[in-house]
Amino acid sequence: MSYYTDLAMEARELDPDIKGVTEEKDEKDGVEISRIDVLNDDAAKKLGKSKGRYVTLEAKDLALRPLSLFSAAAAVFADELASILSAMAKSQSVLIVGLGNENVTPDSLGPRTVRGVYATNHFDSAIPGAFDNKLRSVSKIAPGVLGTTGIETFDVLKGIKEAVQPDLIIAVDSLASRRASRISTTIQLSNAGIEPGSGVGNLRKGLNEDGLGIPVIAIGVPLVVHASTITRDALLYIASQAGINDSEASIEALAKKASDEKLEDLIVTPKDIDTIVRDMSGILSEGINRALFGSDYDEVRALSI
Amino acid sequence: MSYYTDLAMEARELDPDIKGVTEEKDEKDGVEISRIDVLNDDAAKKLGKSKGRYVTLEAKDLALRPLSLFSAAAAVFADELASILSAMAKSQSVLIVGLGNENVTPDSLGPRTVRGVYATNHFDSAIPGAFDNKLRSVSKIAPGVLGTTGIETFDVLKGIKEAVQPDLIIAVDSLASRRASRISTTIQLSNAGIEPGSGVGNLRKGLNEDGLGIPVIAIGVPLVVHASTITRDALLYIASQAGINDSEASIEALAKKASDEKLEDLIVTPKDIDTIVRDMSGILSEGINRALFGSDYDEVRALSI
Amino acid sequence: MSYYTDLAMEARELDPDIKGVTEEKDEKDGVEISRIDVLNDDAAKKLGKSKGRYVTLEAKDLALRPLSLFSAAAAVFADELASILSAMAKSQSVLIVGLGNENVTPDSLGPRTVRGVYATNHFDSAIPGAFDNKLRSVSKIAPGVLGTTGIETFDVLKGIKEAVQPDLIIAVDSLASRRASRISTTIQLSNAGIEPGSGVGNLRKGLNEDGLGIPVIAIGVPLVVHASTITRDALLYIASQAGINDSEASIEALAKKASDEKLEDLIVTPKDIDTIVRDMSGILSEGINRALFGSDYDEVRALSI
């Protein structure tokens, strides 16, 4: 795919006139909100994104790391996630999944976010009756990646799902964007699960209700741009300036010659990616905890030593 | 349990005359080898260890970190593990499990060892025919601990086992010893699986063939001594010196008064536990790789980028 | 020293009647405050602590990790530090020093705290005039430990002090306590600098105004108990119960026989020491930032990307 992006919002920017795709824009506390609905299979195919809702939060000033915007972003994110969860009764149990490789910084968003989410699934037996069964049961796992575990992420999750029997999965993953400027400023939520080929690690089997039998909410933050994206953009621009109207394939051939590198394995990140991943996983875990536990938040936090 | 130890060798030292427990001693390249067999249920009950074979490797000089002894220890360990595995055909598949909490240094042996073991389960589809199906299939997982994931380790493994269908599990865990001097010098292997209550994290459900339906080989290194063990030893010694013949229970009551601390949550470790865990998990992963892959070792290593 | 502790408060508990030592007790927002003054050399010798002021903050509930108490503890700590700093004009420059070994968890408080403190010493040249020279200049260093760098910490600091020319040093270090219950609940501040032999790493040369030529404020948190302390306490207790009135030396000889271990290299920590160090270094860095930057805090934070 020539213009690969994990963000529905970017896919729509490239082709804004696809029928069956609607977008609603909003703003709250310095965070711009886009809610895109992909309404039918035809639209899904054209956009390259599965049917469902995609909420994108953008706060350009997050790159400056003002603490107050962190809290605001976590709160707005918690609200949007709670809204997606709202159809669920409080008693429904959730399995949080941190996708990606903890030892590859830009791919470590999932495992790091999961570390900050509170697990409560074991409270019932440890503290019988403490919550009168009203507290939401949350369990979590960072299953690793195929390249290091030898096991398809899909297969690990299928197995754990059978053992834990959650009602819903929330999967967190690093995303690839088309623009480096989105790296420290953007969060995407979706009720459509995760497609094969997405993320930094290029997931091989999709994670969604079709495959896993329960709904999958996907949460991600763009943390890399593929090196080939940046080069291709530059080439297309100058090609158009120079009046060259070659096909995209020939542009890509040029890109390969020009760069003399295998660009597929290269990623473009900001120098301070470590700080960015820490910040963004903090916002995500805080927001997920608030959305999942609501008024029980303080109590769960105190018990999650 | 008053004299808790995860080492069968230490349990036997405390009560060397139990019938149905045999021990064979050996020595190779500076490593002392003890092979204990617990032959029947009665012996198992008295020793406090399940029926099966327990091999303990001790190399006191490992504490000095001579490189050559590291290689020797890895080689002796690989041989003993290979001997336990020898009944298996090469084609049998193995799931390596790293027990414990990666973020608690003395409990991180399992996850760190697993990081160094090569997974090959996905080679077949990635490199079709490359190995003519002769290479052993190895997959691996570090499932986290109940306290952080909310999921019983047993349940995670049961689920993954159903998904991956391995023929055998090898589980690596930090152990508790009765003597600090064993912390950087000892490795235990067993074909009896892992009992509930064992390890630094006090596993709640045992991991063995009864529960999981496939054989479980347990590998561990003593990395902590419970603070209560050290105190109790000191008290018992001076009590005997002073001619006090109180029951053990009253000694324990004294220990609590004397120390004025909740000793259960305290562990005794060497200051340089971080270095020790790194060294020992290096020896274990090297030995496991050699035992599992044999003459394919170099080829697997080259492919495990 | 038989009863080694880095806490002046514990030293005084062992011998509360030393002349020339005064103590003032206070309480604020759930934090107990003890302010001990060691008034003369004679008192210093008897107490085993240099002349000066020692402020100890204790909040037993910190062990339960309630977020609100974290903020409260950071605020009380910031106030006490600001009070010690109050004689200084705002323009005085500070060098923050994180003592200890980052790779040994209980010894990593200093380096981790320093990571969270904001350095501003380079703002002047990077953002000329931005602060009209009113902002406090702060620089920081984690010099490592003798055992790994081959350089005395004192010598590194002496050299950096010459290069940076700060008006004051604030040194943060892990401490040894006599009671495990103080590990996650106590902070000590002192204007007396740091004595040789103190801390987890047993500093070889003291860090104080005599040696370095500028005042040294010491901040520490007890994170270990020496294994020998726990054993000796237990032995002394039972010895007294049994009517044994041996000298301390003979008790120590007994302790060695009893434990059959070299207890000096062993430390006692809680299992969750990693979480505790993270929490406590967070409280310390937040409090230091507030005490050093006062009303400039928000601005400095925003600039410290």
Add this chain to the structure above:
Amino acid sequence: MSYYTDLAMEARELDPDIKGVTEEKDEKDGVEISRIDVLNDDAAKKLGKSKGRYVTLEAKDLALRPLSLFSAAAAVFADELASILSAMAKSQSVLIVGLGNENVTPDSLGPRTVRGVYATNHFDSAIPGAFDNKLRSVSKIAPGVLGTTGIETFDVLKGIKEAVQPDLIIAVDSLASRRASRISTTIQLSNAGIEPGSGVGNLRKGLNEDGLGIPVIAIGVPLVVHASTITRDALLYIASQAGINDSEASIEALAKKASDEKLEDLIVTPKDIDTIVRDMSGILSEGINRALFGSDYDEVRALSI
């Protein structure tokens, strides 16, 4: 500088005909060796590299991580370093400096390499006479970066140099290359010290004999390519294909328009940069230890617990 590279070899590739620059090529055990001498100030100015010797080792197969090549590369590197050191008597003392930010993966080569080098400077007092003063004294420091410590690296080193009084400094740093293919395969050594502006962190003051008063050997590995380099290369290529003969400045203006990003803060790295940094710092620390300690290597290693 339009074509920025930290490698003298790449600078020479761009302009191979500069007078006063000589190159000698060699090969050993699968490692290609280039020895470039910059003979005079005029040549230095034209090449953009200070006067002195630059040795570049390249082993393309290192990217495949064959263990045997690791040892070979470490040995060849040790030989070249020893050759540069050969003018020094054994008794001369060395300060090893790990430049860069440990918390930014591609900038962490220096601190990680330094962790693996053995310090011996404190052996003399700890083990008096053990070495009859024949052992080389080595101390080491990872001084952090200006952006986090608030102190110029140059100033920290100047201060520590005064305190420790070494005869020579060896500084290790991550480099920027023009080609991603060099990232996991190349090592550069130089007796010319380090220029301002070099490395991932863009050092502000150079580290060399002029400034520090003692010789500085620089060792580096290219670990990033600036995103602007890749884009510029692509643009220049297509511009030449399209017959556009614009000035470089206008190409750069185009590049900025084309990419619509601030490319300066973006770096291009392979996905598996964490593994690469670990491998390369292992090779460097092993080679430095062998070059510095020669036949004392085993003894020093055993003592460096």
